[in-house]
Amino acid sequence: MLDLQNIKTLKSDKIWFFRFKKFGEDYLITNDIAKYSFLTKGEFNDFIAWKLESGEKYDELLEKKFIKNNEYEWDMALAFAKKNQFLAYWPSLHIIVTSLRCNHKCQYCHAAVAPMTARDMDMTTDTAKKVVDTIFYTSNPNLTIEFQGWESLVNWDIVKYITEYAEIKASHLAKNVTFALVTNLTLMDEEKLKYLIEHNIYISTSLDWDEETHNFNRTFKEWNSFEKVTYWIKRINQEYEKRWLSQKVWALLTVTKKALPKYKEIIDTYVNLGLHGIFLRPLNPYWFAAADLKNLGYSSEEFVDFYKKSMDYILELNKKWINFSEMLSSIYLSKILTDKDPNYLDERSPCWACIWQVAYNYDGKIYSCDEGRMLARMGDYNFQMWEVGENAEDVYKNMINSDTTKTMVQASTLDWLPGYNDSVYKPYIWVCPIHSYKTTWNVIPNYSKDYKRLLDxxxxxxxxxxLKNEEDKAVFKSWVLWIKNDFVVSQCELI
Ligand code: SF4
Known part of the structure; x- marks a missing residue:
């Protein structure tokens, strides 16, 4: 048993604040700059009783700032600032929904998709210009414009218009702009591919494993969706290679019940297509009507079992020199093993909503993030920030100062949230106010009922x-290097 008296008499002039939990026979401790250490029970008791005054473990804890020295406060302030440097910038990721039309009727989102005949649900040139004008008021010098839709290529002329107008604005205003396109690839052709590569637009798509599962999940009456998507993944990667470009198409898997027993086949499909890695995304409650859960859903235990088996298999492949990683784990690993937060996807405190990511709908309405925009499609406008207008500077100021912005920042900042703030995993986790809202009708997450937290x-x-195993840790370290060099696309795509 842990001696609570030791904790009460902890020497706080020598030992800095840390969080801990029992981890098997050992103790895991973490601190506010996301450093961690495993201590045996004896080491842990010596540490908190201040009997650990020299040796290897002492040196490690000193280096990781669990133990104070003379430079402690200065070092800690610098390290903390580095870990949280993303807070110095305003929105960087701007998601533009070019159309609500889509040629698919996927199992996860069919209720929200507009039919291909609904041309009034395409973004107009006038709205697109106002969106781009608003985007460029951000103080952030680095911007990513991500084209989404329900299918972004349906409104190709607007994709081109926004790209070219944003390129001109970026050169006048000395900002860096990167583009990403989220697409189901069924409307891709050689001309579009040439344009996308010439304008440096990264491509992201969805691939739900083998032909049968992919075509079941991603219903597409006109052609075979799996054939189209795999053809274009190979073709685009071939073109990148021909032009000596290091990037690859990003493919995302949405895990449905059908996928659970087939983890090996799924990973092999991705490896055989020459992809860098896979993102094992569980289903989200805001993606589809609850009725679909019966056919597509699973328990958190089932997902965790699937995740672990998949990860074991991926580690096995890496040990056979097959370079392949899992995205969600790579994000956690970057937080755990590097001095900088990767600021990747929404996984930070506060989350990206409103202050890093903003979603502009086809009609000019502006939302906290793509999930907020999806809820509006179902008639819930709680996450709208503002709407584009004639004066882009005013629009920008109003959206940033909106009540939605303030609510989302407060609801996703872990430091004041009971349970989360005390957790040994606090430096690595994040909360999603929209997930909480959709599951408990409260944007403030409830620690004990937070299903997402259990998965995390x-x-x-x-x-x-x-990480306790050196061979596995070496593989994980290679993933961290890889994530640093790749491009950022939001997790919010549903294509
Ligand atoms: S974590 Fe949730 S609320 Fe925050 S940006 Fe992501 S989807 Fe939106």
Whole structure:
């Protein structure tokens, strides 16, 4: 048993604030700059009783700022600022929904998709210009414009208009702009591909494993969706290689019930297509009507089992020199093993909503993030920030100062949230106000009912267990390097 008296008499002039939990026979401790250490029970008791005054473990804890020295405050302030430097910037990721039309009727989102005949649900040139004008008022010098839709290529002329107008604005205003296109690839052709490569537009798509599962999940009456998407993944990667470009098409898997027993086949499909890695995304409650859960859904235990088996298999492949990684774990690993937060996807405190990511709908309405925009499609406008207008500067100021912005920042900042703030995993986790809202009708997450947290904790337990093994840790370290060099696309795509 842990001696609570030791904790009460902890020497706070020598030992800085840390969080801990029992981890098997050992203790896992973490601090506010996301450093971690495993201590045996004896080491832990010596540490908190201040009997650990020299040796290897002492040196490690000193270096990781669990133990104070003379430079402690200065070093800690710098390290903390580095970890949270994303807070110095305003929105960088601007998602533009070019159309609500889509040629698919996927199982996860068919209720919200507009038919191909609904041309009034395309973004107009006038709205697109106002959107771009608003975007360029951000103080952030680095912007990513991500084209989404329901299918972004349906409104190709607007994709081109926005790209070219944003390129001109970026050169006049000395900002860096990167583009990403989220597409189901069924409307791709050689001319579009040439344009996308020439304008440096990264491509992201969805691939739900083998032909049968992909075509079941992603219903497409006109052609075979799987054939189209795999053809274009190969073709685009071939073109990148021909032009000596290091990037690859990004493909995302949405895990449905059908996928659970087939983790090996799924990963092999991705490897055989020459892809860098996979993102094992669980289903989200805002993607589809609850009725679909019966056919597509699973319990958190089932997902965790699937995740662990997939990860074991991916580690096995890496040990056979097959370079392949899992995206969600790579994000956690970057937080755990590097001095900088990767600021990748929404996974930070506060989350990206409103202050890093903004979603502009086809009609000019502006939302906290793509999930907020999706809820509006279902008639819930709670996450709208503002709407584009004639004066882009005013629009920008109003959206940034909106009540939605303030609510989302407060609801996703872990420091004041009971349970989350005390957790040993606090430096690595994040909360999603929209997930909380959709599952409990409150944007403030409820620690004990937070299903997403249970998944996050199970994944982190797995990762920390593997970090105890030097061979696995070496593989994980290579993923961290890889993530630093790749491009950023939001997790919010549903294509
Ligand atoms: S974490 Fe949730 S609320 Fe925050 S940006 Fe992502 S989807 Fe939106």
């Amino acid at each position: 904790y199970a994944i982190l337990d797995y990762i920390f267990e593997k």
